[in-house]
Amino acid sequence: MRVEITIQRYNVETDVKPRFVDYCLEAGRETTVLLALLKIKSEMDGSLSFRASCRAAICGSCNMQINGVQKLACNTSVFDELDRHGKIVIGPMANMPVIKDMVVDMAPFWDKIRQVKPYVVSHNEHSPVPTAALKTIQDDLHNADACIMCGACLSACNSFEVSPEFVGPAALAKAYRFQVDPRDEIGTNRLAQLQEDGGIWDCVRCVYCVQVCPKEVAPMEQIVRLRRMSIQSGMDTTIGARHITQFVKVVGEEGRLNESRLPLLMLLKHLGKLIQTLPLAIKMLFRGKAVMPFGTPPQGHEVVRAIFKGRKK
Ligand code: SF4
Ligand code: SF4
Numbered sequence: 642m643r644v645e646i647t648i649q650r651y652n653v654e655t656d657v658k659p660r661f662v663d664y665c666l667e668a669g670r671e672t673t674v675l676l677a678l679l680k681i682k683s684e685m686d687g688s689l690s691f692r693a694s695c696r697a698a699i700c701g702s703c704n705m706q707i708n709g710v711q712k713l714a715c716n717t718s719v720f721d722e723l724d725r726h727g728k729i730v731i732g733p734m735a736n737m738p739v740i741k742d743m744v745v746d747m748a749p750f751w752d753k754i755r756q757v758k759p760y761v762v763s764h765n766e767h768s769p770v771p772t773a774a775l776k777t778i779q780d781d782l783h784n785a786d787a788c789i790m791c792g793a794c795l796s797a798c799n800s801f802e803v804s805p806e807f808v809g810p811a812a813l814a815k816a817y818r819f820q821v822d823p824r825d826e827i828g829t830n831r832l833a834q835l836q837e838d839g840g841i842w843d844c845v846r847c848v849y850c851v852q853v854c855p856k857e858v859a860p861m862e863q864i865v866r867l868r869r870m871s872i873q874s875g876m877d878t879t880i881g882a883r884h885i886t887q888f889v890k891v892v893g894e895e896g897r898l899n900e901s902r903l904p905l906l907m908l909l910k911h912l913g914k915l916i917q918t919l920p921l922a923i924k925m926l927f928r929g930k931a932v933m934p935f936g937t938p939p940q941g942h943e944v945v946r947a948i949f950k951g952r953k954k
């Protein structure tokens with residue numbers, strides 16, 4: 642069958658802005674986007690640039706945007722894309738500088754991976770790890786070790802798009818992978834570093850990293866595990882950690898979410914932020930968008946409180 646593929650072309654050294662070029666070629670049920678790109682490069686336009694190596698969803702190098710979603714080209718069927726979208730538009734990964742066509746500069750991705758010390762640090766490398774610990778590690782990893790470093794999650798990350806200092810989903814999934822490794826000895830330091838601005842509390846839980854990951858690493862879920870570990874180990878003074886602890890406290894005490902009291906409790910130890918938030922809070926109160934801090938709780942609040950009380954026992 643004859644298909645048309647639209648490709649974003651851009652060369653940072655010669656072009657002022659990207660342009661879209663249409664290519665027509667024969668494709669069958671077995672044609673992947675990567676096979677189509679290879680055909681275009683060898684038969685129509687040798688200047689087309691993209692990365693690929695294994696052709697088997699292993700090396701992670703062929704990630705690009707296919708119909709607006711980060712996907713591995715070697716793992717994406719041309720026919721499936723046409724069935725779903727009626728067209729095929731290909732471009733480079735977002736959130737990373739484009740060098741040429743689908744080739745992006747992965748430096749931001751690797752810089753972030755390096756930030757979390759993605760390796761085992763052990764001063765006793767010759768002492769054996771207890772067998773029991775080795776047996777449980779596979780369960781504790783929650784697939785965080787399956788990452789192929791394709792960069793799709795960082796490219797799709799909302800938080801990274803607006804805050805480039807955010808360490809990002811892949812690096813945080815990697816950090817989690819080493820936090821649960823029984824051989825590693827710098828877990829406390831690594832976790833403490835992740836409490837800072839740009840760390841685990843900057844994820845806005847948009848779930849995009851989970852959706853685009855071709856290996857089901859589910860970075861956001863690993864971030865949630867890192868958050869849980871932080872609170873359990875007493876690293877609970879950040880605004881993010883206090884949002885969780887105080888949320889549970891308020892709902893447990895009042896049987897409802899008191900949106901006026903929660904920010905006060907959260908920001909008590911962050912006076913600057915509290916002062917910044919006050920005008921908005923007052924506006925919301927006057928417009929009826931937030932409940933009065935000491936107003937009567939809604940009907941049924943006793944039931945919720947009883948549930949929380951029972952949970953504590
Ligand atoms: S869930 Fe968090 S880490 Fe994942 S893409 Fe969204 S903001 Fe980024
Ligand atoms: S976590 Fe998934 S999407 Fe992110 S780099 Fe690793 S394999 Fe790719």
Ligand code: FES
Nearest residue numbers: 694695696701715
């Ligand atoms: S070519 Fe290796 S993952 Fe696609």
